[in-house]
Amino acid sequence: MKHLYLIIVSIFLFTACTNNEITIPKTNNTTVANNTTYQEPYRYIKTIPTYDNEEISDGNFRIAIVFPSKVVGKYGNTTINSVIGYLLFQNSKFEIESFDSENESVDSIYNTLNEVKNKGYKKVIALVTSNSLATINNISSISNMEVYFPLISKQESNYNNSSNFIFGAISYENQMKKLLELSTGDNAQFYEDSSIGMKLKNIYENLVPDILVNQTILQTNNNFKEIVTNEKLKHTNLMLNTTIVKSSIILSQLYAYETQNGAIMTTQQNFDPLILSLTQYEDRLNLVFANSIENTDDRLTELLNLLDTDVKYNWVNYSTLVGVDYLFSRNKNGLIKNKVLNNEVLYNTYLYYSTEASFKKLELN
Numbered sequence: 001m002k003h004l005y006l007i008i009v010s011i012f013l014f015t016a017c018t019n020n021e022i023t024i025p026k027t028n029n030t031t032v033a034n035n036t037t038y039q040e041p042y043r044y045i046k047t048i049p050t051y052d053n054e055e056i057s058d059g060n061f062r063i064a065i066v067f068p069s070k071v072v073g074k075y076g077n078t079t080i081n082s083v084i085g086y087l088l089f090q091n092s093k094f095e096i097e098s099f100d101s102e103n104e105s106v107d108s109i110y111n112t113l114n115e116v117k118n119k120g121y122k123k124v125i126a127l128v129t130s131n132s133l134a135t136i137n138n139i140s141s142i143s144n145m146e147v148y149f150p151l152i153s154k155q156e157s158n159y160n161n162s163s164n165f166i167f168g169a170i171s172y173e174n175q176m177k178k179l180l181e182l183s184t185g186d187n188a189q190f191y192e193d194s195s196i197g198m199k200l201k202n203i204y205e206n207l208v209p210d211i212l213v214n215q216t217i218l219q220t221n222n223n224f225k226e227i228v229t230n231e232k233l234k235h236t237n238l239m240l241n242t243t244i245v246k247s248s249i250i251l252s253q254l255y256a257y258e259t260q261n262g263a264i265m266t267t268q269q270n271f272d273p274l275i276l277s278l279t280q281y282e283d284r285l286n287l288v289f290a291n292s293i294e295n296t297d298d299r300l301t302e303l304l305n306l307l308d309t310d311v312k313y314n315w316v317n318y319s320t321l322v323g324v325d326y327l328f329s330r331n332k333n334g335l336i337k338n339k340v341l342n343n344e345v346l347y348n349t350y351l352y353y354s355t356e357a358s359f360k361k362l363e364l365n
Contacts, residue, residue, distance in 0.1 A: 061094040063327065064116045067127035068101045068108065072151070075316050076100070079127050079150065081309040082320040089300045089335075090328070097121070104132045110139060117141050123327045124148065125320060130156040137161055148323035150316055154344040166326065167344040168319040172267050173203050175290035178349040179239070179265040180207060181364065182288060188213035188236035190227070192246055200241035200267065217242050217250070228253045233261070240266040248278035255283045263288055271352065271359070272313050281356045288362060289354070292347040293318045294337040319345070 065083060067076040080098055087094045097119070101112035109132050116124060124147045126136065133152060136142070137159070146164050153169040180187075187208045191201035193216055205211065213232050217224070227233075228250065238261050240247045247270050254261060264287045271289045293315055295301075304311050304321075311318045322345050325336045339346050351362040 063096050063123045064121040065098045065125045068104050070103050072127050078309050078317050079320045081307045082317045083324045085304040085307045086324045089303050106135050109135045113139055113142050125323055150319040168323050170268055170292045170315050170347055175267045175349050176207055179290050182263045183237040186212040186236040189239045190215050190217050191241040192217045204239055212236055217246055222249055224253050228259050229257050237262045238264045244270055244275050251279050251283040268315050284354045289352045291350050291352055297335045
């Protein structure tokens with residue numbers, strides 16, 4: 001299947017990019033440049049330029065991707081694909097190299113970023129969590145790099161950061177604030193006992209001082225009868241800070257047991273077509289989603305789809321796309337709507353409801 005994708009990508013580039021072919025040779029070290037042919041890449045991509053150093057002497061076409069594979073898992077691959085797809089679309093020569101720190105220990109992060117520095121990279125996408133931020137902030141040797149963080153928002157940092165840091169995570173806090181505009185009366189929250197679940201729980205509790213029902217959803221439990229039939233839950237505005245599978249089960253059981261809710265609200269993590277197939281339309285009648293992903297150029301979106309990279313619903317891929325566009329063009333080419341101000345990406349928040357097979361934007365009066 002990957003061969004088919006790559007053949008189609010080659011055809012796309014051949015017809016859309018003034019008859020220049022693109023090549024990724026099948027070796028551990030891979031160069032992407034014009035006037036070559038496209039073959040299947042390896043899992044993690046390392047690149048070595050075949051063009052003159054003077055052509056990339058300012059670093060505008062060289063980028064490093066740093067990620068701890070044991071922490072971010074599959075996001076490492078899709079982040080690389082997001083960057084490659086964007087640069088292929090730009091039809092420019094480029095060098096991209098991935099650096100796997102494996103984990104977020106101080107030594108691993110320090111050694112990896114020093115390797116990036118020693119190889120002369122000035123632009124870095126660091127797919128790390130906020131746990132690494134203090135470590136990275138104290139590495140003086142990277143002061144001449146621009147470092148973009150797709151997974152970290154500026155709000156997550158409680159201290160002064162280097163001026164060369166750009167934060168790109170979508171703001172769950174802003175999304176909850178927007179959703180809470182729908183809340184009239186009592187409020188309730190279901191949250192999962194996971195790292196993201198606890199993060200969302202804390203954000204919600206800071207925004208809502210009086211929570212009538214504040215319920216933990218155990219990852220090992222799929223039967224929520226006692227929870228959804230709680231009399232206190234009736235007529236509350238329920239925030240679902242749970243993952244798609246748990247949210248789908250909860251929605252089904254809320255409907256099955258005829259719980260009389262007000263609005264049911266959820267953030268970006270559930271804005272995904274998968275929830276439409278996991279639930280019935282009746283289960284979602286009161287459900288409202290927050291979404292901060294903007295539409296991008298149709299041709300760019302299609303190219304990324306061919307690389308098995310979704311930027312319409314996967315916010316990590318989208319944040320990465322915003323970051324690489326900023327690092328290479330300062331978001332001035334019209335491909336991406338989001339701007340960067342004061343070292344952070346500015347995101348709008350839109351509310352959506354679901355039809356039987358799609359999402360529709362909700363317009364508030």
